[in-house]
Amino acid sequence: MTTDARDTTPTVRDFEGRIGRLLIGLTYIAVAFVVVGVGLMVASGIGPLDGGPSIDPGKLVADLGSLEPAAFLWLGFAIVLVTPITRVTVAGIAYARQGQWSMVLVSVGIVVVIALGVGISLSTER
Amino acid sequence: VVVGLLMVAGGVAAGLFGSLLGLGGGVLIVPLLTLGFGLPLHQAVGVSLVCVIMTSSAASGVYLERHLVNLRLGMTLELFTAIGALIGGSIAFLLEERVLEALFAAILAYVAVTMLIGGRASPADAETPPADAATSLAAATSGEPGAGDRLSGEGYRVGHLGLGLVGSTGAGVASALFGIGGGIIKVPVMNLAMGVPLRVATATSNLMIGITASASALIYLARGEIDPYLAGPTAIGVFLGATLGSRISHRVDARILRLLFVGILAYTAVQMLIKALG
Numbered sequence: 001m002t003t004d005a006r007d008t009t010p011t012v013r014d015f016e017g018r019i020g021r022l023l024i025g026l027t028y029i030a031v032a033f034v035v036v037g038v039g040l041m042v043a044s045g046i047g048p049l050d051g052g053p054s055i056d057p058g059k060l061v062a063d064l065g066s067l068e069p070a071a072f073l074w075l076g077f078a079i080v081l082v083t084p085i086t087r088v089t090v091a092g093i094a095y096a097r098q099g100q101w102s103m104v105l106v107s108v109g110i111v112v113v114i115a116l117g118v119g120i121s122l123s124t125e126r
Numbered sequence: 127v128v129v130g131l132l133m134v135a136g137g138v139a140a141g142l143f144g145s146l147l148g149l150g151g152g153v154l155i156v157p158l159l160t161l162g163f164g165l166p167l168h169q170a171v172g173v174s175l176v177c178v179i180m181t182s183s184a185a186s187g188v189y190l191e192r193h194l195v196n197l198r199l200g201m202t203l204e205l206f207t208a209i210g211a212l213i214g215g216s217i218a219f220l221l222e223e224r225v226l227e228a229l230f231a232a233i234l235a236y237v238a239v240t241m242l243i244g245g246r247a248s249p250a251d252a253e254t255p256p257a258d259a260a261t262s263l264a265a266a267t268s269g270e271p272g273a274g275d276r277l278s279g280e281g282y283r284v285g286h287l288g289l290g291l292v293g294s295t296g297a298g299v300a301s302a303l304f305g306i307g308g309g310i311i312k313v314p315v316m317n318l319a320m321g322v323p324l325r326v327a328t329a330t331s332n333l334m335i336g337i338t339a340s341a342s343a344l345i346y347l348a349r350g351e352i353d354p355y356l357a358g359p360t361a362i363g364v365f366l367g368a369t370l371g372s373r374i375s376h377r378v379d380a381r382i383l384r385l386l387f388v389g390i391l392a393y394t395a396v397q398m399l400i401k402a403l404g
Contacts, residue, residue, distance in 0.1 A: 016195070020186075020187040048130050117344060
C-alpha cells in the first residue's frame with residue numbers, strides 16, 4: 001500500500017525535517033573542515049593559485065594527522081559532494097519503509113546514474 | 127594572501143547576489159575565476175560546482191524543515207538532471223574551451239533577460255497557485271492517480287510531467303557544462319509549465335541543485351579538474367555571502383538589486399564573448 005500523493009502526514013513531515021537537519025549538519029561539518037584547511041593554507045604560505053594535489057583517499061588519514069591543508073580541504077569537499085547523495089539514500093530507505101516502491105526505484109536510479117558518470121569519467125581518463 | 131582574500135571577497139559577492147536573487151551563484155563564480163583570475167574554464171566550473179552544492183545543501187535543509195519542498199517531485203526530476211549531468215559532463219571535455227565560453231556568454235545573456243522580464247512580474251501573482259488549483263485537486267483525488275497526480279502537493283496539481291523531465295535533463299546538461307545549479311531553467315519549467323507555485327518551485331529546485339551539481343562535480347573530480355587550493359577560499363566566501371544574504375534579504379530592495387545584477391551579467395556576457403572570440 002502506498003501513502004497519499006500529498007504528503008502531509010506527521011510521519012512524512014518528521015522525515016522531511018530529519019533530512020533537512022541532516023543536510024544542514026553535514027554542510028556545517030564540511031564548512032568547518034574547509035575553514036581549517038584554508039587556515040592551514042595561510043599558515044603554510046600556500047596561495048590559491050599554487051596548484052593543489054589531487055585527492056588520494058589512501059593517504060587522507062595520514063595527511064590529516066600531519067595537518068596537510070589539502071587533506072582538510074579534500075575531506076570537507078568529499079562531505080560536500082556526498083551530502084546530496086546521502087540525502088537521496090536516506091529518503092530512499094524511508095520510502096522503502098513506507099512501501100513507496102516507485103520512489104525507492106527513483107532513489108536507486110539517481111545513485112546508479114551518478115555512479116555511472118564517475119565510472120565512465122574514470123575509465124575514459126585512463 | 128592578497129589573491130586568497132580577493133577570491134574570498136569574490137565568493138562573498140557571488141554568494142550574496144545568488145542568495146538575494148535566488149540563484150546558486152555559479153553564473154558569477156565561473157566568470158570571476160576565468161575573467162578575474164585567468165583560470166581555464168574547466169577548473170572554474172569544477173570549483174563553482176562545489177560552491178553551488180555547499181550553498182544549496184544548507185538552504186534546502188532549511189526549506190525541508192519548513193516543508194516548502196515537494197520531495198517526491200524533486201527526486202523524480204533529479205533522476206533526469208543526473209542523466210543530463212552525465213551527458214553534459216561527457217560533452218564538456220569534448221568541446222573546445224572557446225565554444226564553451228561562447229555558450230556560457232549566451233547563458234549569461236539568457237539569465238539577464240529572464241531576470242529583467244521576471245522583475246516586471248508581480249511576485250504575489252507568481253506565488254499564487256494556478257487559478258484552477260481547486261478543480262485540478264478535485265480531479266487529482268478522484269479515480270486512478272497518474273504520475274503527475276502522485277507528485278502533486280498541497281493545493282496544486284503537477285501537470286506536463288514530460289516537459290518537466292525534458293527541462294530537468296537540460297538543466298543537468300547546463301550544470302555540467304557551465305558549473306551552474308540549473309535553477310534558472312528548473313524554476314520556470316516547474317512554475318510556468320508544471321503549475322508548481324513559485325515558492326515551492328524555488329525550494330524544490332534548490333534541493334535538486336545538490337544532486338545536479340554533485341553528479342557533475344564528481345565527473346570533474348574524477349578528471350582531476352577540482353583544485354582544493356582554489357576551491358577552499360572561494361567556497362568559504364560563497365558560503366559567507368549566501369549566509370549573509372539570507373539574513374539581510376528582507377532589508378534589501380530587490381528591484382534595484384535585480385537591475386544591478388542584470389547590468390553585471392550583461393557586462394560579463396560581453397567580456398566572456400570577447401574572450402571566446404579571442
